[in-house]
Amino acid sequence: xxxxxxxxxxxxxxxxxxxxxxxxxxxxxxxxxxxxxxxxxxxxxxxxxxxxxxxxxxxxxxxxxxxxxxxxxxxxxxxxxxxxxxxxxxxxxxxxxxxxxxxxxxxxxxxxxxxxxxxxxxxxxxxxxxxxxxxxxxxxxxxxxxxxxxxxxxxxxxxxxxxxxxxxxxxxxxxxxxxxxxxxxxxxxxxxxxxxxxxxxxxxxxxxxxxxxxxxxxxxxxxxxxxxxxxxxxxxxxxxxxxxxxxxxxxxxxxxxxxxxxxxxxxxxxxxxxxxxxxxxxxxxxxxxxxxxxxxxxxxxxxxxxxxxxxxxxxxxxxxxxxxxxxxxxxxxxxxxxxxxxxxxxxxxxxxxxxxxxxxxxxxxxxxxxxxxxxxxxxxxxxxxxxxxxxxxxxxxxxxxxxxxxxxxxxxxxxxxxxxxxxxxxxxxxxxxxxxxxxxxxxx
Amino acid sequence: xxxxxxxxxxxxxxxxxxxxxxxxxxxxxxxxxxxxxxxxxxxxxxxxxxxxxxxxxxxxxxxxxxxxxxxxxxxxxxxxxxxxxxxxxxxxxxxxxxxxxxxxxxxxxxxxxxxxxxxxxxxxxxxxxxxxxxxxxxxxxxxxxxxxxxxxxxxxxxxxxxxxxxxxxxxxxxxxxxxxxxxxxxxxxxxxxxxxxxxxxxxxxxxxxxxxxxxxxxxxxxxxxxxxxxxxxxxxxxxxxxxxxxxxxxxxxxxxxxxxxxxxxxxxxxxxxxxxxxxxxxxxxxxxxxxxxxxxxx
Numbered sequence: 001x002x003x004x005x006x007x008x009x010x011x012x013x014x015x016x017x018x019x020x021x022x023x024x025x026x027x028x029x030x031x032x033x034x035x036x037x038x039x040x041x042x043x044x045x046x047x048x049x050x051x052x053x054x055x056x057x058x059x060x061x062x063x064x065x066x067x068x069x070x071x072x073x074x075x076x077x078x079x080x081x082x083x084x085x086x087x088x089x090x091x092x093x094x095x096x097x098x099x100x101x102x103x104x105x106x107x108x109x110x111x112x113x114x115x116x117x118x119x120x121x122x123x124x125x126x127x128x129x130x131x132x133x134x135x136x137x138x139x140x141x142x143x144x145x146x147x148x149x150x151x152x153x154x155x156x157x158x159x160x161x162x163x164x165x166x167x168x169x170x171x172x173x174x175x176x177x178x179x180x181x182x183x184x185x186x187x188x189x190x191x192x193x194x195x196x197x198x199x200x201x202x203x204x205x206x207x208x209x210x211x212x213x214x215x216x217x218x219x220x221x222x223x224x225x226x227x228x229x230x231x232x233x234x235x236x237x238x239x240x241x242x243x244x245x246x247x248x249x250x251x252x253x254x255x256x257x258x259x260x261x262x263x264x265x266x267x268x269x270x271x272x273x274x275x276x277x278x279x280x281x282x283x284x285x286x287x288x289x290x291x292x293x294x295x296x297x298x299x300x301x302x303x304x305x306x307x308x309x310x311x312x313x314x315x316x317x318x319x320x321x322x323x324x325x326x327x328x329x330x331x332x333x334x335x336x337x338x339x340x341x342x343x344x345x346x347x348x349x350x351x352x353x354x355x356x357x358x359x360x361x362x363x364x365x366x367x368x369x370x371x372x373x374x375x376x377x378x379x380x381x382x383x384x385x386x387x388x389x390x391x392x393x394x395x396x397x398x399x400x401x402x403x404x405x406x407x408x409x410x411x412x413x414x415x416x417x418x419x420x421x422x423x424x425x426x427x428x429x430x431x432x433x434x435x436x437x438x439x440x441x442x443x444x
Numbered sequence: 445x446x447x448x449x450x451x452x453x454x455x456x457x458x459x460x461x462x463x464x465x466x467x468x469x470x471x472x473x474x475x476x477x478x479x480x481x482x483x484x485x486x487x488x489x490x491x492x493x494x495x496x497x498x499x500x501x502x503x504x505x506x507x508x509x510x511x512x513x514x515x516x517x518x519x520x521x522x523x524x525x526x527x528x529x530x531x532x533x534x535x536x537x538x539x540x541x542x543x544x545x546x547x548x549x550x551x552x553x554x555x556x557x558x559x560x561x562x563x564x565x566x567x568x569x570x571x572x573x574x575x576x577x578x579x580x581x582x583x584x585x586x587x588x589x590x591x592x593x594x595x596x597x598x599x600x601x602x603x604x605x606x607x608x609x610x611x612x613x614x615x616x617x618x619x620x621x622x623x624x625x626x627x628x629x630x631x632x633x634x635x636x637x638x639x640x641x642x643x644x645x646x647x648x649x650x651x652x653x654x655x656x657x658x659x660x661x662x663x664x665x666x667x668x669x670x671x672x673x674x675x676x677x678x679x680x681x682x683x684x685x686x687x688x689x690x691x692x693x694x695x696x697x698x699x700x701x702x703x704x705x706x707x708x709x710x711x712x713x714x715x716x717x718x719x720x721x722x723x724x725x726x727x728x729x730x731x732x733x734x735x736x737x738x739x740x741x742x
Contacts, residue, residue: 079688083707090712114494200602201690251579253691270579361523409708418692422603427731441709444492 036220038274038324039069040331041095044082046314047075048277050347058340062258062331069327078257079202081105082409089114090417094319096328099150099335100352102312103137104404105390111402112147115143116325118320124333129356131386137313137393147317150335151345151352152385156211156298156310159264159272163292164192173296175214177240180299184247187270194247195271198255199421205256206407206413207310210272210391212237214308215300220413220438223397227438230431236301240419253422273298278348278368278380295377297384311388314352338362353385403442412437478570481551486716493710504546505717514701515718519725522697525612525683532616533672534665537623542657544624545631545677555628562621570685573614604694611695615682621674623668630664631657637665666737670730677726700723 044055053075059071074095076084081101088094089109109115111114113417122135122145134152138145158180160173168186172179184194198205212218216232245252249263257274264272265281267289272278297307315334317329335341336356342365347351349370355361360382365371371378389395391402407413419425450458487505492499501691509515544555576584577600585597600610634657637703644651683689688705689696696704698718706715 083703086493086707086710090496109494112492112495199687199691201692249579250597250599251602252600254687263580266580406708406710410704411708417690418690422691444711 020362022316027074031059038069038326038327040069040097040328042073042097042099042331043070043081044073044099045078045081046100046348046352048348050280051344053143053441054064054340054344056251057343058337061337062334066327068332069331071331078204082243082405084095085109089319089321094321096322096324097332099316100314100421101317102390102405102408103147103315104312104390104394106138106147106315106317106403107140107392108405109319109398110140115146116320116322116329118317118332119145121316121318121329122148124329125236125336125356127360131355131357131360134355134386137390138315139400141402147315149313149355150202150316151312151314152353152355152382153275153311154297154309154381154385154387154388155275155312156208156276157274157278157381157384158297159274159278159293159295161289161292162215162269162294164270167271167441173294174299175296176299176303177301181240181243182367184271188247192267193249193263193269195273196252196255196260196269197241197244197248197249197273199245199253199262199417200255201411201414201418202256203408203411203414204260205417206411207312207390207414209237209241209417209427211298211308211310212241212274214389215298215316217305217396219394220391221347221394221398221401223395223399225399225401227435229435229438233301234431236268237398238417238420238427240301241417245421253418274444276353276378277348279350279377280348280434283373285371291410292372295380307384309384310390311385312390313388313393317425323359326329328381338364350374350381353378353382402443404417406441406444407438410437410441412441461638462647480723483554483716483719487720490711491712492515492716493706493712496712497591498713501713505714506650509714509717509721511672514696515698515721517693518696518698518701522677524608525615525679525695525697526673528612529615529619529676530672531668532612533620533623534669536616537620537668538627538661538665540620541627541631544628544651546741548657558624563617566681567685568707569614569618570682573610573691574601577610584738601687602691604691607691607695611683611686615679616678617684619672622672626664626668627661630661634660673729673733674726677729678722 016312040375042055042059055073059073062071063069069243082105085094085098085105106115117140118138122130125148127135128147134149138147138149140146147406158173164181164187165171165173168183168189170183170186174180174183188194198208199341201398215235218228218231218237220227220229229396249255249268251259252263255263260272261274261281263269265278265286267286278293278295282293285412297309300307316332318325318332322328335344338359341354341356341359342362345354345359345365346368349368354365359365390404391408392401392402412434416430419430419433420427488500488502489498490501493552510538511740527610540558544558545576546552548554576582579585579597582597582600584600585594588594588598589596598606636654642656647655678699679697680703682696683697684700684703687695689700699722702715702718702722704710705718
């Protein structure tokens with residue numbers, strides 16, 4: 001068969017097939033050539049401009065030391081990583097390395113065979129250099145480590161402004177809920193709200209409220225992971241959280257991390273609840289209040305109940321489906337090289353705290369204006385984070401909970417908070433419904 | 445009844461016909477039939493999304509979803525959202541099209557600008573609206589306080605029914621230009637003689653709109669309502685970005701529920717069951733709507 005077009009150019013079927021084959025060969029050529037190169041995809045939800053600049057410096061150093069390897073940084077988000085990774089795992093189009101996700105998410109993925117054991121990377125970094133117990137939260141049921149910490153974060157510190165405290169006659173940072181109630185009541189005036197607690201349907205509300213449950217002496221699970229949500233601590237926490245709604249901005253019903261942080265940094269609220277990023281943000285975005293800012297661990301229901309700091313234990317891990325696991329492991333270990341690691345930590349000083357003792361003692365790390373300006377706050381956060389917990393690791397007595405990531409992603413805790421506080425639903429019914437949902441997730 | 449045997453040439457033509465239609469059938473099967481069958485097939489399994497491993501559960505997913513209050517609440521929200529935003533889109537769209545059909549000196553510019561909300565990315569539109577709605581810094585609350593309408597900022601996105609009203613308004617703003625363009629095109633083809641005859645008969649502006657314009661627009665409005673209802677019913681990004689389905693599940697529609705099941709709870713089978721039910725609901729709506737429209741026309 002012969003075809004003729006308007007220009008008189010004719011093609012035969014054999015000619016067309018030959019052409020097609022030639023085109024296919026040409027298309028395949030660059031692939032073959034580039035097969036010698038390796039491209040690593042790196043995902044992280046921590047992507048403030050200064051942090052991305054630090055990552056790029058670490059990438060450049062690794063690429064220079066490993067010709068033929070390219071590292072591509074891609075941003076995810078605290079609220080979006082779970083669905084993005086679920087889709088990535090399902091499609092097989094996974095990143096080669098993921099950082100800054102909470103430890104409980106990593107445990108969930110590892111329990112389902114989606115994560116590469118990380119022992120060799122920890123050895124390469126230097127297991128003895130970590131703070132004692134720093135990697136306990138990453139120890140999986142099979143004895144391997146499923147990831148490691150790239151930093152520590154004390155995510156639920158109470159932030160105060162000394163100037164507003166003085167104006168309201170408050171001489172100390174509240175240590176109990178009664179003191180907190182009195183403080184926010186006194187400081188809520190002149191268009192400034194008391195606190196920016198989140199009431200939205202999101203992970204922040206869930207994670208912060210889990211802290212409140214523990215600060216009331218309660219727990220979500222027993223140490224052997226039986227559901228224990230319906231306890232006096234949870235009920236007291238719900239009651240106190242409901243009271244605090246009167247001291248939060250109207251839009252707190254939709255707050256997540258960003259909004260809560262901004263509310264305190266902008267001066268809209270007298271107190272804050274966040275990690276160390278507050279320090280750099282007040283200095284760059286609202287300098288007039290920078291000299292008045294300080295922090296402590298969040299108050300508890302009474303002096304008898306120990307404080308409970310939420311540390312998401314920002315992680316590094318490597319998906320099992322990665323095609324470049326060995327290169328990814330080498331890159332993961334390189335992230336802890338002092339020069340690059342310190343630059344990364346300095347990108348959010350006080351927010352992501354070092355997990356290696358040698359880094360904390362390194363004069364280069366201490367040589368930072370924010371760390372030098374707020375030595376007590378940074379030290380306090382470092383200690384609080386080191387003794388911190390999360391839903392995957394509720395206390396030192398609790399077994400590791402591989403379903404914690406799914407429980408948070410389901411919003412079951414934030415929905416419970418919303419039902420009781422925003423809807424005014426019956427507490428018994430809300431607790432019962434939340435317990436049933438958690439039970440369903442645990443059984444799945 | 446006797447059949448006439450086909451000649452060799454007829455058989456060859458028939459084969460050629462099949463051959464020519466084959467690519468279309470193939471594409472149809474790949475992009476329509478296969479995903480549809482896959483969704484129905486997946487809905488019969490309990491599947492963990494990240495691994496896509498699971499087990500056969502038959503109709504249990506459907507049984508479970510129909511017995512949960514969350515499904516019915518989300519369906520109710522879906523209907524409220526779809527009807528609310530669609531009505532506003534039609535009302536504003538037709539009204540704006542009538543204005544732009546007049547001989548205004550800025551008509552060309554206005555016709556271009558009116559498309560802006562439709563063309564702007566949903567993410568950008570939502571970011572802008574979230575700032576407008578912001579309780580502490582939003583211009584909307586600021587203006588309302590200055591005007592003395594409210595004493596304290598309103599919580600536009602975090603409480604009900606404000607959140608649903610806000611979502612409906614933003615949806616109407618985003619999609620009404622589609623109605624404007626479609627109606628405007630039809631308005632330009634209505635014969636002017638009809639209006640002249642009506643004027644001679646003493647018909648006022650309202651009577652002319654009601655007796656001439658609206659009947660002439662009926663066909664195009666039928667198509668607009670059908671298309672926009674389908675698109676609005678399965679709207680995801682705008683609602684997800686504005687409220688995430690909250691407060692609690694106050695603005696959670698079925699597409700958000702599908703997303704939550706598939707990627708937050710990692711239950712792909714259940715998500716597929718929700719998607720299949722959604723499709724069945726839309727199909728039922730379309731059939732009823734088309735049948736009613738045809739009956740009215742005949």
